[in-house]
Amino acid sequence: MKMTLLATSLLLASVAFAAPKAQWVTVDSNILGKLAPMQKALMVEKEAGGVSLVQLTEAELEKLSHAIHHELHRCGGYIAHETEAEALLALEPRGDMHYGMKGIFADYAIDQEELVVPMVAEVKAANIEATIRALSAFHNRYYKAQTGTDSQNFLLDTWSKLAAGRSDVKVELVKHANWPQPSVVMTIEGSDSPEEILVIGGHADSIAGGWFGNDKSRAPGADDNASGMATITETIRIAMEAGFKPKRTVQFMGYAAEEVGLLGSKDIANGYKTRSTNVVGVVQFDMTLRKGTVDKDIVMMTDFTNAAQNEFLGRLIDEYVKVPWGYSKCGYGCSDHASWTNAGFPASMPFESTMGDINKAIHTDKDTIESAGGNANHAAKFAKLAVAYMVELAN
Numbered sequence: 001m002k003m004t005l006l007a008t009s010l011l012l013a014s015v016a017f018a019a020p021k022a023q024w025v026t027v028d029s030n031i032l033g034k035l036a037p038m039q040k041a042l043m044v045e046k047e048a049g050g051v052s053l054v055q056l057t058e059a060e061l062e063k064l065s066h067a068i069h070h071e072l073h074r075c076g077g078y079i080a081h082e083t084e085a086e087a088l089l090a091l092e093p094r095g096d097m098h099y100g101m102k103g104i105f106a107d108y109a110i111d112q113e114e115l116v117v118p119m120v121a122e123v124k125a126a127n128i129e130a131t132i133r134a135l136s137a138f139h140n141r142y143y144k145a146q147t148g149t150d151s152q153n154f155l156l157d158t159w160s161k162l163a164a165g166r167s168d169v170k171v172e173l174v175k176h177a178n179w180p181q182p183s184v185v186m187t188i189e190g191s192d193s194p195e196e197i198l199v200i201g202g203h204a205d206s207i208a209g210g211w212f213g214n215d216k217s218r219a220p221g222a223d224d225n226a227s228g229m230a231t232i233t234e235t236i237r238i239a240m241e242a243g244f245k246p247k248r249t250v251q252f253m254g255y256a257a258e259e260v261g262l263l264g265s266k267d268i269a270n271g272y273k274t275r276s277t278n279v280v281g282v283v284q285f286d287m288t289l290r291k292g293t294v295d296k297d298i299v300m301m302t303d304f305t306n307a308a309q310n311e312f313l314g315r316l317i318d319e320y321v322k323v324p325w326g327y328s329k330c331g332y333g334c335s336d337h338a339s340w341t342n343a344g345f346p347a348s349m350p351f352e353s354t355m356g357d358i359n360k361a362i363h364t365d366k367d368t369i370e371s372a373g374g375n376a377n378h379a380a381k382f383a384k385l386a387v388a389y390m391v392e393l394a395n
């Protein structure tokens with residue numbers, strides 16, 4: 001009897017003092033069985049299409065991230081959701097979204113050689129390297145740090161200078177309600193079909209010092225993702241110097257707060273969905289600096305992306321970049337392309353290496369140009385692809 005009372009009161013105490021299971025998390029089902037130390041916390045509530053839904057406390061979520069990084073030697077593999085409804089949506093079978101969304105959203109003919117070839121020839125690795133060094137010089141670009149806002153003002157300033165004298169181009173900060181770092185958006189208004197938009201984007205923030213990061217840690221984020229922003233900046237420079245006037249509207253985006261859950265891009269993409277904006281194509285540049293050891297220079301991620309557009313990008317590489325390319329997958333919504341896919345738009349993510357060969361320095365103070373090869377030659381291939389994509393799809 002005494003034992004039972006004791007057990008009951010212990011049970012009550014543990015219920016009373018247990019941290020609330022505040023976090024709804026979807027996890028790649030494959031990795032669940034490999035996380036023995038977390039077996040107890042990882043009670044699967046629902047499973048669909050290789051994705052499992054679990055409910056965790058903040059502390060368990062931190063432990064999960066740690067376990068994935070240190071026992072499985074990979075990043076992510078799960079998504080933390082703000083609400084149960086959002087988590088359930090991630091489990092819903094929408095085509096084969098987790099393994100490549102289908103649907104054809106545009107005419108993918110390649111017929112702009114006369115414009116594209118001379119513009120591609122203008123790509124200069126030295127320019128890309130200079131922008132990476134400038135962005136990496138901010139102590140960090142963390143979404144809650146003052147330096148994370150300063151770096152966005154630097155990008156605003158850099159893009160505005162490149163667009164000087166063009167009345168059809170505007171560059172602006174997009175503010176977000178729940179954190180201080182803004183996103184940066186540049187718009188070249190289309191001459192024929194301005195309501196049809198293509199988006200060339202990447203995340204401008206950086207992070208280091210644990211899963212949630214902090215505003216003190218040094219986070220140069222050269223590969224992740226000054227490289228993508230510098231790739232886009234070189235694309236803008238070439239478009240402006242060539243006096244490029246697209247038929248469709250082209251938008252370049254530097255998203256805020258990607259590293260803490262794709263927040264900036266989610267805000268923007270969901271806004272476009274709400275307003276029924278006609279986005280005909282999205283490309284995400286996140287990590288273009290470090291060439292993997294595998295003999296594929298550009299790797300198209302197949303999950304949370306659009307298969308037809310991925311194939312189009314492959315043909316653009318063959319035609320204009322002339323480097324070997326292939327496919328790989330993140331296994332989870334690893335970057336801002338997932339925000340666009342989740343909002344129903346066709347998105348792609350050309351990546352620097354296969355997933356099995358990722359840069360281990362990201363999210364640390366070691367993510368520098370030096371640790372990723374010492375120059376921006378690899379990133380230059382992505383700028384050529386961005387130029388080709390912009391011209392071929394906009395016209």
Ligand code: BES
Pocket residue numbers: 075076077079224225258259260261262286287330333334335351355358
């Ligand atoms: N650039 C990474 C994503 C990435 C890393 C892709 C390695 C492929 C290989 C991105 O900035 C990132 O860190 N994403 C998070 C997930 C996100 C939902 C917070 C990650 O991968 O842990």
Ligand code: ZN
Pocket residue numbers: 224259362363
């Ligand atoms: Zn990252």
